[in-house]
Amino acid sequence: MSDEKLMSKKKPAFSVSKKLDEYLSYYSRKIEIPIFYEDLLRFSGSVTVYDSNDQDTLWIRVYYSEFERKEIDDSLKKVYSILHSDGSNNIHQYLNVDAVDFCTFGNSKPFRIKIRNILNDNFTYFYVKKTDASRIYGLELEHMLSPYNLNFLVYKDTLIEEHIAGIPGDEFIKNMLPKCSEPEKAQLAKEFVKFNERCMIRLLGDMRSYNYVIVPVHDFDHVVYRIRAIDFDQQCFEGKLKVYRPQFFKENYQMVELVRGKLLRDSVDQYKLEERSIVAKRILSSGVRIKKLRRICKTDIISNEENIKMLAEQIYELTLDVNFKQCKTMGDVLDLALNFVKRNYEDVSMKQIIEQNIKIS
Structure with missing residues (x-):
């Protein structure tokens, strides 16, 4: 599918609501x-x-x-x-x-x-x-749910963002990926699977290769690669679920081929589960802050009715959670998506605790 069919031609900017403005003030943004x-x-x-x-x-x-x-x-x-x-x-x-x-x-x-x-x-x-409200939600969710903290400021209609250092994904894929060793390519494939899953969970869209960076980290005698989003304009706007999965953009084709060539299906499933579990832990550890943000987002306007209905229906088909059919705002969809991940993690954790207690008794 082409990007033109995946994405709207232009996303409008959304104003910051009074509640979101108060939230930003409270957390020194x-x-x-x-x-x-x-x-x-x-x-x-x-x-x-x-x-x-x-x-x-x-x-x-x-x-x-x-x-x-x-x-x-x-x-x-x-x-x-x-x-x-x-x-x-x-x-x-x-x-x-x-x-x-x-x-x-x-x-x-x-x-x-x-x-x-x-x-x-x-x-x-x-x-x-x-300033764009959906971009602010994207920055805050990245701060809380990704491995990376973000520094940004908002004042009236102006947003100040710190620079995120790294090699632009499109440049890396073109110039550096062919030179990577086979173990490095396998590690990159793993990281792309996790990045893909993280974007889908928190509904961050349009992660084409020029909207993220590759960060090489030297660890003892080898290099570990990390993938970081650098563009948060498409947080919770589009209606197609594929927009929130980097694997479906043609600019990421070589990364997808890397996953196919380097990882078995069981490994892909394992890394997806790992990322969902990590995000669930971050939701739990973010406590009151993320609860406030989600509550505000549920009352905010950051998309249109057609996109909300489409995305809610597609996530329902994926999760079979009927609550998605009741969503009225993109904040409702996001809230349920995060709840779904957190609830599954807690259910599995509770099952493990019960099984362990049975073994002990």
Whole structure:
């Protein structure tokens, strides 16, 4: 199936509700910042950004009039300090805004800010985007249900996201995957199965190869690869369940072939079960926080009626849980999906406890 048939042409941005805004404030995600997304749109010119092979990256490097540049630079340094430090101005003298890049590709149209420490030339990035409620739910769920914590800030119509380091999935598949050893390919196949399962469980869609990164981790005498999502625009919007399963995008074909070639069916089932169990444990350990988020999401509008009905029906066919047929919002669908995973894990755990007690007695 082609991506055009899988995905809607354009996902609308959804405003942040009062309850979600209060949640963000309570958990220190909502902090006043000195610059807004709209301010960065006032650039006076731009040049195309090319990669090391002279290929268009789909980013443009923007520049501002001399009158505005100092104020924008100072504001971006302040945002960096709020995101990564204590928010004071003490470190500003050691920072330089090396580049402000703008991407016109995709839904979020982000600005990418490159900040360099002039004392040692270390640099990092952060992103400035328009606020979108579904993206915020995606970031929070990634923070709680994945192996990785995320740092982001929201203020009015502007979202600040930290940079997630790694090798873009499409570049890795094209340039590095062919050079991997056979054991590394087997480990990548395992990681893709787990990543695929995690995305489906928490309803994170559109994980085409350029929307995730591969992170190599050196462990003793070998390299372990991890897969991290970097784009959370398609959280709980689309109606087709396949959108939430990375295996169905043509950009991931080589990863799917890797799974087929390296893993037996029993191993695939084992890794899926492992990931479901890990996510269930994270749901339990997230306690009140994830309960609050799910409760808010159930009352929020982050999709349309057609998508909600379609997704609920398809998940019902998969789980045979009749409660999905009663869903009125995408938050209802998400809540039931997470409950289904948690309940199955608790049922299995309780069964094991009972069996163990029988053996002891």
